[in-house]
Amino acid sequence: MQTICANSTSAGGAIAIIRVSGDEAINIVDKLFMPYNQKSLTDAAGYTLHFGRITDGENTIDEVLVTIFRAPHSYTGEDSVEISCHGSSYIIQTILSLLINHGCQMAQPGEFTQRAYLNGKMDLSQAEAVADLISSSTQAAHRLAMSQMRGGYSNKMRHLRDQLLEMTSLLELEIDFSEEDVEFADRQQLLALAQNIHDVITHLASTFRAGNALKNGIPVAIIGAPNVGKSTLLNQLLHDDRAIVSDQQGTTRDLVEDTMTIGGTLFRFIDTAGIRHTTDTVERMGIERSMRAAQNAQIIIMLTEPGVPYPDIQTTDDQIVIRIENKTPTFQAINATGLDQLESQLIKAAQTLTHTDSDIIVTNLRHQTALLSARQSIETVIHQLHDSTTPDIIALDLHACIDSLSEILGDLTSDDTLHNIFSRFCIGK
Secondary structure, eight states, rough: OOOOEEESOOTTOOOOOEEEEEETHHHHHHHHHHTOOOOGGGGTTTTEEEEEEESSSEEEEEEEEEEOOOOOOOSSSSOOOEEEEEHHHHHHHHHHHHHHTTTTOOOTTHHHHHHHHHHHSOHHHHHHHHHHHHHHHHHHHHHHHHHHHTHHHHHHHHHHHHHHHHHHHHHHHHHTTTGTTTOOOOOOHHHHHHHHHHHHHHHHHTHHHHHHHHHHHHEEEEEEESSSSSHHHHHHHHTSSSSOOOOOOTOSOOEEEEEEETTEEHHHHEEOOOOOOOOOOHHHHHHHHHHHHHHHHEEEHHHHHHHTOOOOOOOOTEEEEEEOOSSSSSOOOTTTHHHHHHHHHHHHHHHHHOOSOOOOOOOHHHHHHHHHHHHHHHHHHHHHTTTTTHHHHHHHHHHHHHHHHHHHHHHTTOOHHHHHHHHHHHTTO
């Protein structure tokens, strides 16, 4: 496999780390590196650090630290080298150019982690957790990514799959001895096991709403009539003039959205068009979007003022509605005390929405889709066991359930899916 290289640190830092991985990684870096102890990198043991100079043959480019990792005990599972140099863009680009001139190829986004997955260092769900860890902006999102990366979620999937494989093997054994009319799998035991697997999958799938909120932010729609202070409230929550504030009705015609972390939880605040009867076509379209935003929100801030009724919208039992009468002594959208009260209510609502008894929380839509597919298959198996369906038919649906769980782990994943996952990574990871 081609040896790859990339800068693994963000621009502007004092120090940069250039990562090299592949069969020729150590040999290529050895051609550029002049160690002060005059020992070749090709003889160096793994997990060792070396101080010296990177040169172009005549000129010193930088004094660097070089770390050696020997396969399979590296992030990618291949021979790898990390070059710690100064963060100058000139130095970084020059070292990368030298590496490429000596046989390296620039890494694609996520290619180091993809190689780790392909070399069995992690499964696909753990690889996805690496991307989540990099992008995590709150303590909750960081905690979820770390848990998934350490394999707790993967272990649960493997345990379910192993149980399903055992069920399938017993049924397939009956198929092999079908002429002798032998039953190796007790149907009541299979039914109990299938029901238990169904319950576990259902519970995992039910955590997605909380997991998605913790990862991507809890959607909060600010709903109300025109000029009751919705845009002012959004700006106060974001500590920024994000939305236009005007005395003229109908100023907000499109959704204005931004995120803010409050109490360690990420919220996605959505300022909406004021809800009223209007003949203006564009404003009416904005109001329709406001209604859809309210339907999709997990928290709705209903904002009004004295003499103005709350908007008449339908809410669901799993939505939390916070009602605020603005421009009163109790609450002012530009009043620090009122804002503190609202933030406390938001934090309390977030705790309710993200609370789960499970130590494993699903945060990835791909995983959720696979779990729902697995649940559908195991439900079919349960019905078949009740109806005394032949073992060959039951085995087919058990295999379908196994395949859905295997998709989460990456055991049965198309190249297009892999490309879609790893293309979202940053270069160098």
